[in-house]
Amino acid sequence: MPTTSLSHYNLRADREQMEVLKEFYCEYVGLQVGARPALQSFGYWLYAGIEAVLHLSEMRVGEQRQTMLKTSFDHVAFNCTDHPAMLHKLQQAGIAYKMAQIPASEGFPIQHQIFFNDPLGNGIELNFV
Structure with a gap:
C-alpha cells in the first residue's frame, strides 16, 4: 500500500483569517478557489491546476488553535x-522573502526557490525549474 502522491494540506482558522489566507494564496501563490464537496463546515478548496492542494477549514465551535505549539513543520x-x-x-x-538556487546535478536541473510566509506565519516555498 505505497503512497503515490500528496493529496492536500489543511489550514484551520476563523472566518476572518480564512478570508485573508484565501486572498493571499490566490494572489501570491497562484492558487484558485474551486469546487468543494457539500460539507457542513465553512471553507474553501484552493486548486493548483486541476488538483485541490490546500483546504481552508473553519475552526470548530469552541476550538482554539495553539499558536505557540512546537512542531517540526517548516513549509x-x-x-x-x-x-x-x-x-x-x-x-x-512588500512581502519579505529569501531566495536559494539549487545547482544542477545528475537527473536534476537548476532550481530557483523563493521562501516566504503567509499572513499566519506558515512557510511557503515556490520552486522554479
Whole structure:
C-alpha cells in the first residue's frame, strides 16, 4: 500500500483569517478557489491546476488553535512558473522573502526557490525549474 502522491494540506482558522489566507494564496501563490464537496463546515478548496492542494477549514465551535505549539513543520512547496514575475509581485507587495538556487546535478536541473510566509506565519516555498 505505497503512497503515490500528496493529496492536500489543511489550514484551520476563523472566518476572518480564512478570508485573508484565501486572498493571499490566490494572489501570491497562484492558487484558485474551486469546487468543494457539500460539507457542513465553512471553507474553501484552493486548486493548483486541476488538483485541490490546500483546504481552508473553519475552526470548530469552541476550538482554539495553539499558536505557540512546537512542531517540526517548516513549509509547503509548490512548483511554479515565471520566476521574475513572482519576484516582482512579492517586491511590489512588500512581502519579505529569501531566495536559494539549487545547482544542477545528475537527473536534476537548476532550481530557483523563493521562501516566504503567509499572513499566519506558515512557510511557503515556490520552486522554479
